[in-house]
Amino acid sequence: MLRIAVPNKGTLSETAVQMLHEAGYATRRDSKELIVTDARNDVEFFYLRPRDIATYVGSGALDIGVTGRDLLLDSHSPALEVEALDFGGSTFRFAGPAGRFSSLDDLNGVRVATSYDTLVGDFLERNGVTAELVRLDGAVESAVRLGVADAVADVVSTGTTLRNQGLEIFGPVILESTGVLIAAREGIAGFETFQRRLQGVMVARRYVLIDYDLPAELLEKATAVTPGLESPTVSPLADTGWLAVRAMVPRKDMNNVMDELYEIGARAILVSPIHAARI
Ligand SMILES: Nc1ncnc2c1ncn2[C@@H]1O[C@H](COP(=O)(O)OP(=O)(O)OP(=O)(O)O)[C@@H](O)[C@H]1O
Ligand SMILES: O=P(O)(O)OC[C@H]1O[C@H](OP(=O)(O)OP(=O)(O)O)[C@H](O)[C@@H]1O
Ligand SMILES: [Mg+2]
Numbered sequence: 001m002l003r004i005a006v007p008n009k010g011t012l013s014e015t016a017v018q019m020l021h022e023a024g025y026a027t028r029r030d031s032k033e034l035i036v037t038d039a040r041n042d043v044e045f046f047y048l049r050p051r052d053i054a055t056y057v058g059s060g061a062l063d064i065g066v067t068g069r070d071l072l073l074d075s076h077s078p079a080l081e082v083e084a085l086d087f088g089g090s091t092f093r094f095a096g097p098a099g100r101f102s103s104l105d106d107l108n109g110v111r112v113a114t115s116y117d118t119l120v121g122d123f124l125e126r127n128g129v130t131a132e133l134v135r136l137d138g139a140v141e142s143a144v145r146l147g148v149a150d151a152v153a154d155v156v157s158t159g160t161t162l163r164n165q166g167l168e169i170f171g172p173v174i175l176e177s178t179g180v181l182i183a184a185r186e187g188i189a190g191f192e193t194f195q196r197r198l199q200g201v202m203v204a205r206r207y208v209l210i211d212y213d214l215p216a217e218l219l220e221k222a223t224a225v226t227p228g229l230e231s232p233t234v235s236p237l238a239d240t241g242w243l244a245v246r247a248m249v250p251r252k253d254m255n256n257v258m259d260e261l262y263e264i265g266a267r268a269i270l271v272s273p274i275h276a277a278r279i
Protein backbone atom coordinates (compact mmCIF):
# COMPACT_ATOMS: atom_id res chain seq x y z
CA MET A 1 0.00 0.00 0.00
CA LEU A 2 1.36 3.40 -1.04
CA ARG A 3 1.84 5.70 1.99
CA ILE A 4 1.33 9.40 1.26
CA ALA A 5 1.88 12.49 3.45
CA VAL A 6 -0.61 15.33 3.06
CA PRO A 7 -0.47 18.78 4.75
CA ASN A 8 -3.02 18.88 7.59
CA LYS A 9 -2.98 22.68 8.06
CA GLY A 10 -1.70 25.90 6.54
CA THR A 11 -1.77 27.37 3.06
CA LEU A 12 -1.10 24.13 1.19
CA SER A 13 -3.61 21.95 2.98
CA GLU A 14 -6.97 22.84 1.45
CA THR A 15 -5.76 22.89 -2.15
CA ALA A 16 -3.78 19.66 -1.75
CA VAL A 17 -6.78 17.85 -0.27
CA GLN A 18 -9.09 19.23 -2.98
CA MET A 19 -6.65 17.96 -5.59
CA LEU A 20 -6.67 14.45 -4.08
CA HIS A 21 -10.47 14.51 -4.07
CA GLU A 22 -10.56 15.51 -7.75
CA ALA A 23 -8.06 12.74 -8.49
CA GLY A 24 -10.55 10.20 -7.11
CA TYR A 25 -8.95 9.51 -3.72
CA ALA A 26 -10.64 9.32 -0.33
CA THR A 27 -10.09 12.41 1.85
CA ARG A 28 -10.74 13.04 5.52
CA ARG A 29 -14.24 14.01 6.66
CA ASP A 30 -13.18 16.07 9.65
CA SER A 31 -9.98 17.89 10.60
CA LYS A 32 -9.25 15.59 13.56
CA GLU A 33 -8.75 12.57 11.30
CA LEU A 34 -4.99 11.91 10.90
CA ILE A 35 -4.98 8.74 8.80
CA VAL A 36 -7.28 7.90 5.90
CA THR A 37 -7.12 4.44 4.32
CA ASP A 38 -8.28 4.31 0.72
CA ALA A 39 -8.51 0.55 0.15
CA ARG A 40 -10.05 0.85 -3.32
CA ASN A 41 -6.95 2.68 -4.58
CA ASP A 42 -4.50 0.81 -2.32
CA VAL A 43 -3.26 4.05 -0.71
CA GLU A 44 -3.02 5.36 2.83
CA PHE A 45 -2.95 9.10 3.54
CA PHE A 46 -1.20 10.58 6.60
CA TYR A 47 -2.23 14.13 7.50
CA LEU A 48 0.89 15.83 8.90
CA ARG A 49 2.24 19.33 9.54
CA PRO A 50 3.59 20.76 6.26
CA ARG A 51 6.98 21.35 7.87
CA ASP A 52 7.32 17.70 8.96
CA ILE A 53 6.40 16.07 5.66
CA ALA A 54 9.89 16.13 4.10
CA THR A 55 11.29 14.52 7.26
CA TYR A 56 8.81 11.62 7.15
CA VAL A 57 9.35 11.04 3.43
CA GLY A 58 13.13 11.54 3.57
CA SER A 59 13.43 8.93 6.33
CA GLY A 60 11.52 6.40 4.21
CA ALA A 61 8.71 6.13 6.81
CA LEU A 62 6.33 7.38 4.11
CA ASP A 63 6.70 6.96 0.34
CA ILE A 64 5.41 10.23 -1.10
CA GLY A 65 4.38 13.66 0.15
CA VAL A 66 2.97 17.01 -0.83
CA THR A 67 4.88 19.94 0.65
CA GLY A 68 6.55 23.24 -0.30
CA ARG A 69 9.95 23.42 -2.01
CA ASP A 70 11.08 25.90 0.67
CA LEU A 71 10.10 23.47 3.43
CA LEU A 72 11.88 20.60 1.66
CA LEU A 73 15.13 22.59 1.36
CA ASP A 74 14.88 23.92 4.90
CA SER A 75 14.56 20.36 6.25
CA HIS A 76 17.81 19.10 4.62
CA SER A 77 15.81 15.92 3.99
CA PRO A 78 17.13 13.58 1.29
CA ALA A 79 13.59 13.27 -0.18
CA LEU A 80 13.48 13.89 -3.93
CA GLU A 81 11.45 16.70 -5.52
CA VAL A 82 9.62 14.86 -8.29
CA GLU A 83 7.19 17.41 -9.64
CA ALA A 84 6.15 21.04 -9.15
CA LEU A 85 2.41 21.36 -8.47
CA ASP A 86 0.09 24.14 -9.58
CA PHE A 87 -0.41 25.73 -6.16
CA GLY A 88 1.48 27.13 -3.14
CA GLY A 89 3.62 29.39 -5.30
CA SER A 90 5.60 32.01 -3.37
CA THR A 91 8.92 33.82 -3.33
CA PHE A 92 11.33 33.74 -0.42
CA ARG A 93 12.80 37.23 0.19
CA PHE A 94 14.72 39.45 2.59
CA ALA A 95 12.94 42.55 3.87
CA GLY A 96 13.76 45.39 6.21
CA PRO A 97 12.56 48.83 7.30
CA ALA A 98 12.02 51.10 4.28
CA GLY A 99 15.37 52.57 3.17
CA ARG A 100 17.56 50.76 5.73
CA PHE A 101 18.99 47.98 3.50
CA SER A 102 19.79 47.97 -0.19
CA SER A 103 21.94 44.92 -0.87
CA LEU A 104 22.72 41.49 0.53
CA ASP A 105 26.06 42.71 1.92
CA ASP A 106 24.18 45.09 4.21
CA LEU A 107 23.14 42.01 6.20
CA ASN A 108 26.68 41.41 7.51
CA GLY A 109 26.58 41.58 11.31
CA VAL A 110 22.83 42.19 11.67
CA ARG A 111 20.01 40.05 13.11
CA VAL A 112 17.70 38.35 10.60
CA ALA A 113 14.45 36.75 11.80
CA THR A 114 13.08 33.73 9.93
CA SER A 115 11.18 30.46 10.35
CA TYR A 116 13.44 28.90 7.70
CA ASP A 117 16.85 29.25 9.35
CA THR A 118 18.49 26.36 7.47
CA LEU A 119 17.36 27.64 4.07
CA VAL A 120 18.41 31.20 4.87
CA GLY A 121 21.67 30.11 6.58
CA ASP A 122 22.64 28.08 3.50
CA PHE A 123 21.88 31.02 1.23
CA LEU A 124 23.89 33.50 3.30
CA GLU A 125 26.82 31.09 3.51
CA ARG A 126 26.82 30.53 -0.27
CA ASN A 127 26.97 34.29 -0.67
CA GLY A 128 29.66 34.91 1.96
CA VAL A 129 27.45 36.91 4.31
CA THR A 130 27.60 36.47 8.10
CA ALA A 131 24.41 37.44 9.91
CA GLU A 132 22.85 36.34 13.19
CA LEU A 133 19.74 34.26 12.49
CA VAL A 134 16.84 34.61 14.90
CA ARG A 135 14.60 31.56 14.56
CA LEU A 136 10.89 32.28 15.01
CA ASP A 137 7.87 30.07 14.46
CA GLY A 138 5.81 32.43 12.29
CA ALA A 139 4.52 35.99 11.89
CA VAL A 140 8.19 36.97 11.53
CA GLU A 141 7.22 40.30 9.95
CA SER A 142 6.59 41.60 13.49
CA ALA A 143 10.15 40.86 14.62
CA VAL A 144 11.62 44.17 13.42
CA ARG A 145 8.95 46.37 14.98
CA LEU A 146 9.28 44.43 18.23
CA GLY A 147 13.06 44.82 18.21
CA VAL A 148 14.21 41.19 18.15
CA ALA A 149 15.68 41.50 14.63
CA ASP A 150 16.89 44.12 12.13
CA ALA A 151 15.60 42.35 9.02
CA VAL A 152 13.46 39.34 8.13
CA ALA A 153 13.57 36.55 5.56
CA ASP A 154 10.16 35.07 4.76
CA VAL A 155 7.62 33.78 2.29
CA VAL A 156 6.15 36.57 0.17
CA SER A 157 3.03 36.10 -1.87
CA THR A 158 1.10 39.36 -2.38
CA GLY A 159 3.51 41.36 -0.18
CA THR A 160 0.62 42.65 1.95
CA THR A 161 1.98 41.31 5.25
CA LEU A 162 5.34 43.03 4.71
CA ARG A 163 3.76 46.33 3.66
CA ASN A 164 1.49 46.35 6.69
CA GLN A 165 4.58 46.14 8.91
CA GLY A 166 6.39 48.94 7.06
CA LEU A 167 8.93 46.53 5.57
CA GLU A 168 10.44 46.58 2.08
CA ILE A 169 11.94 43.77 0.02
CA PHE A 170 15.63 44.08 -0.82
CA GLY A 171 18.46 41.92 -2.15
CA PRO A 172 18.32 38.87 -4.40
CA VAL A 173 15.52 36.28 -4.54
CA ILE A 174 16.40 33.55 -2.03
CA LEU A 175 14.10 30.98 -3.61
CA GLU A 176 11.16 30.64 -6.00
CA SER A 177 8.99 28.16 -4.15
CA THR A 178 5.92 26.14 -5.10
CA GLY A 179 3.96 23.18 -3.83
CA VAL A 180 5.87 20.03 -4.79
CA LEU A 181 5.40 16.30 -4.94
CA ILE A 182 8.29 14.57 -3.15
CA ALA A 183 9.31 10.90 -2.98
CA ALA A 184 11.50 8.81 -0.67
CA ARG A 185 13.33 7.29 -3.62
CA GLU A 186 12.95 6.45 -7.29
CA GLY A 187 10.95 3.46 -8.51
CA ILE A 188 8.28 3.25 -5.76
CA ALA A 189 5.53 0.80 -6.80
CA GLY A 190 2.32 2.69 -7.56
CA PHE A 191 3.98 6.09 -7.62
CA GLU A 192 3.48 6.68 -11.33
CA THR A 193 -0.26 6.07 -11.15
CA PHE A 194 -0.55 8.58 -8.30
CA GLN A 195 1.56 11.12 -10.21
CA ARG A 196 -0.50 10.67 -13.40
CA ARG A 197 -3.71 11.23 -11.45
CA LEU A 198 -2.40 14.52 -10.03
CA GLN A 199 -1.15 15.55 -13.47
CA GLY A 200 -4.63 14.75 -14.78
CA VAL A 201 -6.17 17.15 -12.25
CA MET A 202 -3.71 19.89 -13.22
CA VAL A 203 -4.43 19.40 -16.93
CA ALA A 204 -8.19 19.44 -16.33
CA ARG A 205 -7.81 22.75 -14.49
CA ARG A 206 -5.40 24.30 -16.98
CA TYR A 207 -7.15 23.36 -20.23
CA VAL A 208 -10.62 23.54 -21.78
CA LEU A 209 -12.06 21.82 -24.85
CA ILE A 210 -12.94 23.97 -27.83
CA ASP A 211 -15.32 22.84 -30.59
CA TYR A 212 -16.13 24.78 -33.74
CA ASP A 213 -17.45 24.50 -37.28
CA LEU A 214 -15.19 25.59 -40.08
CA PRO A 215 -15.27 25.95 -43.87
CA ALA A 216 -13.05 23.04 -45.05
CA GLU A 217 -10.53 25.23 -46.89
CA LEU A 218 -9.62 27.07 -43.66
CA LEU A 219 -8.40 23.99 -41.79
CA GLU A 220 -4.70 24.79 -42.04
CA LYS A 221 -5.18 28.33 -40.70
CA ALA A 222 -7.40 27.12 -37.86
CA THR A 223 -4.98 24.33 -36.91
CA ALA A 224 -2.31 26.95 -36.42
CA VAL A 225 -4.57 28.65 -33.81
CA THR A 226 -5.65 25.41 -32.09
CA PRO A 227 -2.87 22.87 -32.61
CA GLY A 228 -4.14 20.79 -29.67
CA LEU A 229 -1.79 18.42 -27.87
CA GLU A 230 -1.05 16.02 -30.74
CA SER A 231 -3.25 17.62 -33.43
CA PRO A 232 -6.94 18.61 -33.52
CA THR A 233 -9.74 16.08 -34.09
CA VAL A 234 -11.47 16.83 -37.42
CA SER A 235 -14.88 15.34 -38.31
CA PRO A 236 -17.04 15.85 -41.42
CA LEU A 237 -20.33 17.79 -41.22
CA ALA A 238 -23.42 16.79 -43.27
CA ASP A 239 -22.66 19.83 -45.45
CA THR A 240 -19.46 18.65 -47.19
CA GLY A 241 -17.98 22.15 -47.41
CA TRP A 242 -17.70 22.28 -43.59
CA LEU A 243 -15.76 20.50 -40.87
CA ALA A 244 -16.17 20.14 -37.10
CA VAL A 245 -12.92 20.67 -35.19
CA ARG A 246 -12.10 19.85 -31.55
CA ALA A 247 -8.92 20.65 -29.60
CA MET A 248 -7.64 21.39 -26.09
CA VAL A 249 -6.61 25.00 -25.41
CA PRO A 250 -5.15 26.62 -22.29
CA ARG A 251 -8.01 28.00 -20.20
CA LYS A 252 -6.27 31.37 -19.85
CA ASP A 253 -6.14 31.79 -23.66
CA MET A 254 -9.66 30.63 -24.49
CA ASN A 255 -11.22 34.03 -25.20
CA ASN A 256 -8.37 35.16 -27.46
CA VAL A 257 -8.51 31.84 -29.29
CA MET A 258 -12.29 32.20 -29.79
CA ASP A 259 -11.81 35.73 -31.18
CA GLU A 260 -9.10 34.56 -33.58
CA LEU A 261 -11.13 31.58 -34.77
CA TYR A 262 -14.16 33.78 -35.40
CA GLU A 263 -12.07 36.21 -37.43
CA ILE A 264 -10.69 33.36 -39.53
CA GLY A 265 -14.27 32.22 -40.34
CA ALA A 266 -15.06 29.58 -37.71
CA ARG A 267 -18.63 29.58 -36.36
CA ALA A 268 -20.56 27.84 -33.54
CA ILE A 269 -17.45 28.07 -31.33
CA LEU A 270 -18.15 26.30 -28.04
CA VAL A 271 -15.95 25.87 -24.98
CA SER A 272 -16.47 23.15 -22.37
CA PRO A 273 -14.58 22.17 -19.22
CA ILE A 274 -12.51 19.01 -18.84
CA HIS A 275 -13.48 17.04 -15.74
CA ALA A 276 -10.58 14.60 -15.73
CA ALA A 277 -7.66 13.69 -17.97
CA ARG A 278 -4.77 11.29 -18.48
CA ILE A 279 -2.27 12.78 -20.88
N1 LIG B 1 0.67 33.40 1.34
C1 LIG B 1 1.15 32.31 0.76
N2 LIG B 1 0.92 32.07 -0.54
C2 LIG B 1 1.40 30.96 -1.13
N3 LIG B 1 2.12 30.01 -0.49
C3 LIG B 1 2.36 30.22 0.79
C4 LIG B 1 1.90 31.36 1.48
N4 LIG B 1 2.26 31.27 2.73
C5 LIG B 1 2.94 30.11 2.84
N5 LIG B 1 3.01 29.49 1.67
C6 LIG B 1 3.66 28.23 1.38
O1 LIG B 1 3.00 27.23 2.13
C7 LIG B 1 3.94 26.33 2.70
C8 LIG B 1 3.71 26.17 4.17
O2 LIG B 1 3.42 27.38 4.75
P1 LIG B 1 2.27 27.61 5.78
O3 LIG B 1 2.60 28.93 6.32
O4 LIG B 1 0.94 27.37 5.20
O5 LIG B 1 2.54 26.46 6.81
P2 LIG B 1 2.73 26.66 8.30
O6 LIG B 1 3.42 27.96 8.52
O7 LIG B 1 3.32 25.39 8.80
O8 LIG B 1 1.23 26.74 8.78
P3 LIG B 1 0.61 27.93 9.60
O9 LIG B 1 1.02 29.19 8.87
O10 LIG B 1 -0.86 27.68 9.52
O11 LIG B 1 1.22 27.80 10.94
C9 LIG B 1 5.31 26.86 2.31
O12 LIG B 1 5.77 26.08 1.23
C10 LIG B 1 5.07 28.29 1.87
O13 LIG B 1 5.93 28.69 0.82
O1 LIG C 1 2.78 38.23 0.94
P1 LIG C 1 1.52 37.82 1.61
O2 LIG C 1 0.39 37.57 0.63
O3 LIG C 1 1.11 38.78 2.69
O4 LIG C 1 1.73 36.38 2.29
C1 LIG C 1 2.89 36.08 3.01
C2 LIG C 1 2.56 35.67 4.40
O5 LIG C 1 1.81 34.46 4.39
C3 LIG C 1 2.42 33.51 5.25
O6 LIG C 1 1.99 33.68 6.54
P2 LIG C 1 1.01 32.68 7.34
O7 LIG C 1 -0.39 33.19 7.20
O8 LIG C 1 1.27 31.29 6.92
O9 LIG C 1 1.46 32.92 8.83
P3 LIG C 1 2.85 32.47 9.54
O10 LIG C 1 3.86 33.51 9.18
O11 LIG C 1 2.52 32.48 10.99
O12 LIG C 1 3.20 31.10 9.01
C4 LIG C 1 3.88 33.91 5.17
O13 LIG C 1 4.61 33.41 6.29
C5 LIG C 1 3.85 35.41 5.14
O14 LIG C 1 3.77 35.94 6.43
MG1 LIG D 1 2.69 30.00 7.63
